[in-house]
Amino acid sequence: MNSPLNHSNATSPHMPSEAGATAIIGLGKTGQAVARFLLERGVVCSAFDESADACMDFPMQDNVKFELHTGPFNAELLKQYSQIIVSPGINWHHPVLQELRHANIPMYGDLELFSQQYQGDLIAITGTNGKTTTVSLINTMLDVLHGGIEAGGNIGTPMLDLIRDGQPQRVVLELSSFQIERANPIHPHWAALLNVQPDHADMHTDMAAYEAAKVQLFARQSEGDKAMLPADSHWDKLANTLVERGVFVRRFGIGSSDTLDSGVQLHDDGSWHLFWHHYDITHEIASDDVPAQGMHQHLNLAVAAQAAADHGLTASVIRQSLTSFRGLPHRLQSLGIVKGREWFNDSKATNPDAAKAALTSFNQVVWICGGLRKGLDVMPLQSAVSNHVEHMFIIGTEANPFVKLAESSGVSYKFVKTIEQAVKQAAQLQNGVPVLLSPAAASQDQFKNYMQRGDAFAAAVQALEMDKHNE
Template structure:
C-alpha cells in the first residue's frame, strides 16, 4: 500500500487499488468481504483451511476470475502473507489463530466483516443500524424487528449473524431504509467504529467459555454494541449485567437508556400491564400514562422469553420512529423460524416441543420455565458451560430427564447434585438420529398425561449433527414416526 493511502479514509466511493487485504475464512461473510473488496480494487487473498463443498469451490473460481487469490485447504491459514495492509476475519476466529496472532505482531489492523461493512456504508444515504446482541433470543428478536419495520412500509432486511451478510446489504445499489442487525460476541470482538442508531443486549449468561478467558471478557464484547449509540440503549431490567453495560458505554450525547421488563414499566421503559405490552418510553405522556403496543395473546408464544424478545424488538422499532400501530401489526403477523419452542405434536395428552435452538443453559432455562411438568431431552457439546444454576432453578418442573450427546455427563452431574429425586436416563449412542430416536422412545415411556416432552438441549449440536436444525428435524421425525 502506498504511504499516501490511509485505510481510515477509504470507503465505498474510493479506489482501494494498492491495498493488500487478507480475508480469513471463506464462509458466507468471508466470501462477501472478499468479493466486495475485490470489486473496490483491493488486492485480495482469501484463506481457509477447509476446501469446502462444491458451491464454495465455485465461488473460489469466480473470485479467481475477478482477480482474487483464493487458497483453500489444509495449511492455507498457517502463515500470513507478506505486505498485508489489513486482515478481515470471519466471526469465530480466535485471537490466538496463527493469522490473527501474526497480524497483531506486525501491527496490521484486524477488522471483522461488521467493521468492514460499517466503513463501506454510503456516506450520502447510509441506512441506520438497529443492532441486537445477547446470549439468547437474537435471531428471533431481529426477525421480529425486521417484520415490524417492513410492516411500517420501510425497506428493511435482517442482516449479520442471520440472513444477508452486512457487507452485501450496505453495498446494495438500491439502498435500504434501515437494517436490523444481529451481532454475535465474536462479530463484536472485531468491531470498533460502529455507531448504531439503537442497540440492545437481550441478556448475558454463560456461553462460549471455551473461546473466552472469562465471563467478564464475554460480557465486554457484548457491551461493545452500545458504543457510539445515537438514540437508545435498550437493556433487560431483569438482567442487571445489561444495565451495567449501558452505564459503561460511551454513547452519543442525548442517547437514552430504555429498559424492557415483564412487569409494569417505569417511565422510560416498555413492559407488560395486564397481559398487554405497553410503551412508557417513546410517548409524550410517559410520566402519567402508557401506550398499548399489542396483547400477549397476539404473539405466537406467551413464553416469558418470547415476550421479552417482542418488547426488545418493539423498543428498537420505536427508537427508530415506528408507529404503535406498525409495532402491533408487525408483532401479530410475525412467525418464528422452526426449532424455536415449536410444537411438533400433541397426542395422548402429551405435548412434544422442539426448541433445538436452545444451545446453551440460559436458553434451555428460558424454555423450561414455559412448561410444567416436563420430560426434558438435553445434551450435546456444552462448550465449557455449567448446568448447576439451571437445574437448581427448574428442578421442581422436571418429571424426568433424557440425556444424549458428548457432554451429557456434565448435565447428569448437575442433576445428581441439585435434583436427585428426578429420574435420569442417559442414551449412550453416538449416532445423532439414532440417539434422538431412542430419546424420544424413552421420553414417551416416562411422560404422563398433561406433560410436555421438551427438546431444549442446552448444548451445541456438532458432536452428533450438522447443526441445531438437523437435530430438531431428527427429533420431529422421530416424534411423528412413533405417533
C-alpha cells in the first residue's frame, strides 16, 4: 500500500521533521530517483518544487515520512536542511540557490551521490549534441561482454536507479553540463567529449562556464584512463594536460585514419568511410553501409566504435552493430517516402549547430524550422541555408530571426506557425526534394518537449499517407 505525500506550501517556514534531513529541489524524473535512493537507505528527506503540478503520487513505503513543498522556493526554510540535492532541470544560478550557497549549505546533484556509491567500470559521455546516440550504441555493443552494461544519466534510466539493487559491472552515463557541474569531479575510466556548441545560454553565465562544466568530466582521470576529444586544435591544451597525467588521449573527427583514432574519412574514389582503431590496426566501414544518416551521426558512431574496441570487442561485432543501428527517434530519423518525397524528423536539433549538421547532410532540402531560440543567434546558419535549403517553412513564436535568415540567404520562405501547416504545404511543392524538420530551436513555445514536437511532425506526415490511400 502506498502512503500519500505530506503536502505543504513552502511559503510557510518550519523546521524539517528530523535533524539532518536532506532537501531535494525538483521532483521530476531525477528528483524522484534521488528520493527513492535516499529513502531506501533510511535518509530523511523532503522535496521542493515550484510547480503546483509536481508529482503527487510518488510511490512510498508505509510509515515513511516524505514531505512535498510546492510554490516559490523559501531560503529560510531550506537553510534548516543539512544538505540540498538539486535536479538538473533547476537553474543552478537560481537566486535562492545562490543564497543557500553563500550560507555554506552543501549542495550538489545526483551525480555526486552516484559517484560516492559506484565502484565499477564507468564510461561517461558529454557534449552539446550527439550524447544519446553515442551512449545508446555503446550500451548496445558492450552488452555482449561478460557482465553486460547499464546505461543511464541524462538518457532513459536515472543513474541512481542503476545502483539501487547492486553494482553493475559497467555503466555508461550520458552527462549534461548541469549534472557535471553539480558534483565533485567523478572518475570515468573511459570518457568522451563530443562537442561544445552554443546552447543552454539561459542556464549558464556564458560559454566559458558552459565549456568549463563539460571539461570537468576529465578532472580526475589519471594513469591508465582513456579520454576521447575532438580533433580540432581548440582541445590541444586539454589533451596535453591529460597526457601529462598519464591519460591515453584519443582524437576523433573528419580526417585521416593515419592521424586520428576514429572518425570519418574520404577515400580517393569519393566514398566516405567510418573508421576506428584496435591498437595499431585501422578498421573501417563504408558510410553507405551505415543506416543512420548524417556526417554528425557517423562521427558519434565512430566514437562509440572506438569505445567498443577499447573494451575488447572484435571488429566483426562492431561492424555488425554499425550496420544494424538505425539511429534514434527525432535524430535525423527517416519517416519514409510519402507524397513522392522522403521526410526526416530531426526534432532533437534544438540549437543552430545541430540544425547545421543536419542541413549539410543533404544536397537540397525543404527545411521546417523555428521555435524557442533561448537567445541563440541563427545567422551562423546562413551558409548552410544558402547552399542546402530550397524552401523554408517557419513555425513557432519567434519567426523574425528565421525570416531574416531566409532573406539574407536568398531562400524562399513562408511563416506557417504550426508543424501541421508546414507539412501540408511542403507536400504540395512540385519537386521531390526531401523535407527536414530540424528546428534549430527549443520546442517549449508550442510543445512540452522536442519529443512531442517530433511526434506531431510524424503524425502529420502519417496523415498525408492516410489521405493518399483515401484518394
